[in-house]
Amino acid sequence: MGGSEPHRRPEDARGRRVALVTSSYAPHVGGVEEHVRQVARELTGLGCAVEVWSVDRGTGPSVHEIDGVTVRYLPTPLPSATPGGIARFAAAFPAAWRHWARARAEFRPSLVHVHCFGPNGAYAFGLHRLYRLPLMVTSHGETVADDHAVFERSAVLRTALRRAVGAASEVTAPSDFVLDDLRARFGLVGGEVVPNGVDLSLSGDAGRSPFEGRYLLAVGRLGRTKGFDLLIDAMAGLRFDDDQADAGDAGGAGIRLVIVGDGPERQRLSALVDERGLQDRVELAGRLAPAAVADAMAGAMAVVVPSRTEAFGIVALEAWRSGAALVMTDRGGAPGFVTDGVDGLLVDPLEIAALRTAIRRVVDDRELRERMIEAGRSRVREFTWRRVAEDYVARYERMLGADHAPDRRATETE
Template identity: 55%
Template sequence: MPTRVALVASSYHPHLGGVESHVRHVASELRAAGTDVEVWTVDRGEHLGTTELDDIRVRHLPTPMPARSVGAMARFALAAPGAWRAWRSAQRSFRPDVLHVQCFGPNGLYAAALARRARLPLVLSSHGETFMDDHDAFGTSALLRRGLREAISAATVTTGCSQEVLDDLRDRFGLVGGVVVPNGVGPAPEQPSGPPRRGLLGLGAGDRVVFAVGRLERMKGFDLLVDAVAALDDPSVTLVVAGSGSQADPLAALAQSRGLGDRFRLVGPLDEAGVDAWMRDAQVVAMPSRREAFGIVALEAWRAGSPLVATSLGGPSTFVQSGVDGLVVDPRDTATLAAALRRVLDDRAFAASLAAAGRRSVEAFTWTRVARDYTAIYASAVVPPSGPSGPSGTLPSRS
């Protein structure tokens, strides 16, 4: 079994997001189980160097990419040798047994090249980056597309956080086989002392909150949620959205045009404790994504004991039982989404039953389970199983 694993993440602390949370929790669980682990992540120009988080070393490595303009190519030619030296230095210093790419991007290109050069096993974990990016990085970059195909071909195991993710890798990037390793969620974070968050927004006990959280980008569908809340035409309902992104101002403008006024609030990016606090205070948590790779928000809502309305377009439809531990609807249908919100808001007994079932369902999604799945994959990567198998099919697929 390998004793040293480099988790090569496309993004990490101090940035917030799904992959950042996934890698941070997995790193802590692996370390607690006795694996020596480091996190290698992309230097976004902040020059953070080598830091430490949760007693785990974090290396911020440069990942310059070539572009078509003459100037960009010249800058890449100057930067690439130094970047490659930084990656080789990280490998020689830590001496990992496995390189595990979490969310393929420039990090994946460099890690795959390093795996070839150092003859290290490569494990890939996709989190929907091939279709969840609003800027369509894989659609616009032939280098990324080719790099991902080659990395999948070379990888010992490729995982996806849902069947939705694996299906896309099979359809467009040549994956054969593949293993589902879902997201997880930890214990509820400790809440800081202070006044209730709704009080800070001037909301009273009679105000009912629909809460949503995520990147403020088109794929997350918050504009669809604005339309649905407006369709409720209920002055007691306020939509609170947490996150940051390019759609913050357009969302605010849309809410004003729909007549929501102060019944629409943007509260900015929140840490895990902040998200949990709002979920516990909300009457319903909504996930209106146009497409969703997994939907860790669903697990967070279950943990908080909040009734959930989730998208049917992607990951949540594979693990949320509609009518049991949530309602699963197509958010593009404004009337259907509004009706689901209305049912949860108005039927307290039904809302309580969804919340209670969610608390039971979330028990199956722990970070310990995720780390255990990865540990089995690392073992198969270092010691190939006897008998023939495909490059990504060394473990049975799980869903």
């Protein structure tokens, strides 16, 4: 990161100046952070001027340059339903709003594009209303796959999201699963799928894998929604006998599970490993750089995604890219792009016995693994970040070329 002083504004690029307003960004890591980072890079390559406006998560308002893109960290106080909470909001809001108004005045965006609606979305909606800035909303599953259930707890955010999807010129999500929730609970009319992408340059090399031997791999933020506890429970009852392993393997008994990532559930998962007596069979490896993750996937028997809910699952694309067999949750958006038995095995991870069966099937059947690996390598070429950015640009052109934004207004009752 650079210093906290604003640097010069980029020159106009075809007149399209896009503010990507995200709930989180670097140095934090995760799906939305990766999506916005890659989209910002691709949009710049397509000739747009881009800034990222992210939520200040305790460091104070600041402006930095990351990967050649201006990133503004902006305060987003919201009122709570207590007298003290309302008073604190009243005191903090004027200064916070000045930072947002200054960002608009300095960058002069043609439109604001919200990613992962939260307090960031509420403030972007305010800019839309006050300055008549065209608004686009992209949900990343925050209403269906949030460990903190923020939309169940916050009437302010529920109302803001309902109003924003009603006012937005474009609403997208990576899967119909996410759009269906917006339609059912937040009054969305319409909405379209724009799938996630993957960086195809990180293909992975099994010879460089940071892990030795035969292993299953799981990757992600260690939160409850990701279901790593379910996978540990599955491992506790999973045994591979030599006569079950295919002829080219050294025997299934030595297969272990490696979980890559960090997050709030790490201590609980470690305790669960000890409780199940799996210290020699399950490794919590911590966070790895993207290239090391790709290498680890390339060397794995299979990549397992056991999420309780998964809006899309970029990990699935990463597994395909690295030539790994995929065992994927069917709870969420994956059935929209993963074909069961062709490029992955879909399974309900809440059914522990079914999860064990799927894992055992992949390990035991080399022919199945190789078929799924080949199919995945073929499919992943459809999911590039450039295609995602081009889809967004087409929507920007449609938004900015229209005399009036389409009316998606919904009832605003709670």
